[in-house]
Amino acid sequence: MTHDDLRIATPVQRGRLLTILVDGREVPAYEGETVAAALLAAGYRTFRLTPRGQTPRSYFCGMGVCHDCLMMVDGLPNVRTCMTPVRDGLRVDTQHGLGEWDGRS
């Protein structure tokens, strides 16, 4: 656990410790957490920048409704991080505007 981990320490039972890659940097996460939870615990606040104003957006409703926490996850844009469980090695990238496709489907 890193010193800037914002998770409560006890008496929580956590899953296995994993690593996700956020904009290429390794970030710790526990099995059963969502991507958004892991990011918040690691101090991330800006999840994406809006298409027109390039203004920052973050975790907001936390229940899959507001679509503010969208990020690129494993190359797919518009993924709601508050609804997406972490997986070891999962690639998560800040979404700039509309994002981009990783390749042709």
Added chain:
Amino acid sequence: MAGVAGRSWDVVVVGAGVIGSAVTYALARLGRRVCLVERGAVAGGTSSASAGQTSVQGRVPGPSLALALANIGLLAELAAELPTDFEYVQSGGLILAEDETEYRLLRQFAAQQSAHVPVEFLEAEEVRRLEPYLNPRVVGATYCPLDGYLNPMALALALARGAQTLGAEVRTQTEVIGVSIQNGRAAGVRTRRDTLSAGIVVNAAGVWSADLGRLAGVEVPVVPRKGQLLVTEPLPPLVSTVLSHAGHIPFKEHGIDAPPHVEGELQKKRYMKQAKSGGFQGRVYIGSTSEFVGFDRGNTWDGVTGLCQYAVDTVPALARARLVRGWAGLRPRSRDGRFVIGEAPALPGFFLATGHDSIGVLHSTMTGKLLAEWIHTGRRPELLAPFDPARF
């Protein structure tokens, strides 16, 4: 001018969709005192349900195409002239050939149409350079740089606001319940609130123009044709042009022999586009069905799944996209499929501007300009002759 009975105008226009707003703007520009009356909100009916395409490709040479080409020119002028933006994008458009038969037909079609519209045939590699996400089964396409789209709600609003700045009055939430007739001429309308006197009444009520006609004792041969549409969440750039298909082209009318499974029919008019800018930036519009089911505006399972299947067949990456909305619009289709623009023979002073079917946006501002000239000068512009209601 104001009185207990309401007010007096040169012209009252009923219906604030793209057509009525365009007529009102053009009349105001000619210095006529005009009032635009609308039962709901500006662009609240068919104009709110349209995908806003301004594609000329594939249309049969003749009066409708001439009007469309003139409209394309006028849109560019209006984009600079109107007080607010209507998100006009000349994206170019492709008509896709998806097998060898369509390849042959579209090559022939492109050679013919290039005499009237700048259309060229692109081989498969060129098409893929332009649209890398297309299904690889596409073997070629015709391309027209004039094709594009705009935001129809923004267009109607810009025209209505432009008319207001020129002195026109715009009355929304005002339902017309009667048409006044004096000495055998239209003399204004009665609304739920008051009476508006005018020497000329314009019926631009679209799919509801038959109802308004009945209030004036004028038969308007227009019925609703339903089209279901879908729109996705905002997506990264996938499609840059307006995409449509060989089924869009009425080959017979172009003098080209096509097997029945390719020949253009209303039912085969599928298309998609991705908004490049504006409030709907990144969203992919997928349309549309064609159904004669009265005023029903519901989505159906077959309609929605059919459009989804079409979209994924055309651009496979869309299988990963989420839909956010489906809806249906009603297009005013006339008995013979042509526009109905001009003075009603049964009631002098009662002008019709309706029957624009699914191509109202493509013809809107020129319809307004030419009908306003007709009303202003009393002489019918030559371009409108084929659409004169006197033909019925």
